[in-house]
Amino acid sequence: MKIKENNESSFLRNINNFNLKIKNVWTLVFLIPLSILIIIPENFNSILTFALKALMGTIPFILFAISLVAYLKATGAESLVSKAFKGKEVRTIFIATLVGGLAPFCSCEVIPFIASMLALGVPLSAVMAFWLSSPLIDPPALLITASALGWDYAIAKTISALTIGLIGGFGIYFLAKLGMFTSPLKDQNRSSSGSCCDTKDPFNQELVLKFWNNSERTKIFRDEFITNGLFLLKWLSLAYLIEALMVQFMSAQIIGSFLSGDGLSSIVIGAFAGVPAYLNSYAAPAIVSGLIEQGLSAGGAMAFLVGGAISSIPAMTAVWSLVNRSTFIAYLTFGFGGAILCGIAFQFYVNF
Incomplete structure (x- = not known):
């Protein structure tokens, strides 16, 4: 009996080890x-x-994001960054939304900056505002959208970016007042997996800008740089492989075949269809122009533009590795919900 139990324990250990490897x-x-x-x-x-x-x-x-975090941790300056946002959260939400609207990042490129901001203690409300608005629009994307779809779409998408950023930021702000999102980052063991989630200040808030003269601080910089760099590199590598597969095998014709039509259903489908399609703000307008010719409604087109830019599968893969479940669900809710609301508003504007 004992031998059988030992064999079963050995078998379970092997299964668990196999699952960890996979x-x-x-x-x-x-x-x-x-x-x-x-x-x-x-x-x-x-x-x-x-x-x-x-x-x-x-x-x-x-490189920029992990160097900044490593420097701030090595010098002990991360506490100053956190204090800079203390008591000014509402203003920070507006600033983060505007900065996000100017930053030329797609939904994957914004991940390193989200990791850095959260690791440095920036309020999740401000991070969410930047997170949602940044992939949607920037000056080049504005001109590209206007060229492919017209200024109505370009301006509407810009307003959508700012609106969704503010909705997400203030949504998190008020939910946090109820006790939610106290620890948005995943609790991970840095020694085993590596992450951007360690916000402990090793020097008790002592500030030393020229840290390279101190061997302990130099080690902190090196460890932070390597650990955070590998963490982001592995997840973004996986994200871009998934993106490459989707771009290779999902054509505009396939998407357009079930997006055509009017009404609320086309808007809702458009918001979710943008996720597997994954079209960034530069490539999307030309594709959407073709989908409109195939019968996609104006509201569905706007929902498709917004939903695909914010919540693509590659971005969700990277985000899932970084934040906990409640934060991840909030990100999806604000992304999809905002895309649908913007699609409805734009359809109403066009019909009016």
Whole structure:
């Protein structure tokens, strides 16, 4: 009996070890290209090139974000950043929304900055405002949208970005007053998995700007830089591989086949259809122009533009690794809900 129990325990341990290996993100990052090479070798080069190009375009943002966090932690200045937002949360929400509207980040490129802001203690309300508004619009995207769809769409999308940012920011602000979102980051063991979630101040708020003369602080900088860098690199690598697969196999014709029509249903479908399509603010307007010709309503087009930019599957993959479940659900709720509301408002404007 005892031998049988030991065998069962050994079997369960092996199963658990196997599950841990499968869940390892680096394993997936390796297995996905390998599977493509074996199953569809003719698409291997195009998919891998797309993913690598997207990742390399994000590397400068990752380097800037993790360097900033590492420097602030090594110098002990992170507490000053947190204090800068104390008692000024409402104003910070407005500022974060406006900055997000000017920042040229897609839903994946904004992830390193979200990680940095949360790690430094910036209120989740302000982070959410920046998080939602940034992928939607920026000056180049405004001009591209106006060129492909007209100024009505461009202006409406800009208003949508600011509106959703404010709704998300103040939504989190009021929910936090009820005791929610006290710890938005996932509680992870840095030694085992690495994350951007450690906000402990190792120097008790002592500020030393020239930290490189101190071996302990230099080690803090190096450890933070490497740990946070690997954390973001592995999740964004997975995110861009998923994006490359979707871009390769999901055409505008497939999407347009079930998006055509008028009414609320097309708006709701448009908001959710933008998620698997994943079209950034630069590529989306031209595709949406073609979908409109295939029968997509104005409200559905706006919902598609907004929903796809905010809540794409690659972005959700990276976000899931960073924040806890309640914060993740709030992000999706504000993203999808905002896309639907903006679609309804724009359809009403067009019909009026």
